[in-house]
Amino acid sequence: MANFTLNGKAVSLEVDPQTPLLWVLREHLGLTGTKFGCGIAQCGACTVHLNGTAARTCVLPVLAAEGGDIVTIEGLAENDDHPLQQAWIEEQVPQCGYCQSGQIMQAADFLKNTPDPTDEQVTAAMAGNLCRCMAYVRIHRAVKRAATIASERATSQVNGQQTDATATTAGVGIFDPRATAGTVSHSAVEETSHGKV
Numbered sequence: 001m002a003n004f005t006l007n008g009k010a011v012s013l014e015v016d017p018q019t020p021l022l023w024v025l026r027e028h029l030g031l032t033g034t035k036f037g038c039g040i041a042q043c044g045a046c047t048v049h050l051n052g053t054a055a056r057t058c059v060l061p062v063l064a065a066e067g068g069d070i071v072t073i074e075g076l077a078e079n080d081d082h083p084l085q086q087a088w089i090e091e092q093v094p095q096c097g098y099c100q101s102g103q104i105m106q107a108a109d110f111l112k113n114t115p116d117p118t119d120e121q122v123t124a125a126m127a128g129n130l131c132r133c134m135a136y137v138r139i140h141r142a143v144k145r146a147a148t149i150a151s152e153r154a155t156s157q158v159n160g161q162q163t164d165a166t167a168t169t170a171g172v173g174i175f176d177p178r179a180t181a182g183t184v185s186h187s188a189v190e191e192t193s194h195g196k197v
Helices: 021-028 083-090 100-113 119-126 136-159 164-169 186-193
Strands: 002-006 009-013 047-050 053-056 069-071
Touching (some): 021 047, 047 100, 100 119, 119 136
Antiparallel strands (some): 002 009
8 A cells, every 4th residue: 555645635555565556656646747768767858746845756666755744836826837847838838748747847946946047057956857859958847937927926926926927937837838828839838738649
């Protein structure tokens, strides 16, 4: 029996305690946003948050998550409006999209602890997440942009001045790709929300 919290909901299921957490998420619970990449915790495609920290799930037995709090790309933001998801779309980061959920989860952990990163810090933090399409420049740009978006949102909340303009561009859930036809592809929206690859 494995027991943990997944994206804010209690989960309990019968599974071999040595089963990799990635298998449990994808095969037993149907959350396919988290991807299998290398199988040896070297590429980062399988990254989720475990107790608030980025963790590679392809080699992590579900036993290690017992009683823990797991967040996957599906649970990163209630309306897919995390600053990283918005930045990923603005910067048109995804190409094939396979690694993107892991990239975003790694970046979310990084920005939580380093809200105003330097270029060197972004490079170091994201170095362990590989992209077979070589979209590293766009990934780097998006992480920096997400930091700016988060800062702007925090300032707006503090001042109580959230405008209609920010409200209409704040999230993927209300993002209309038709409104920016020719600048953002539909697949980019999908890749940054639930990794529907």
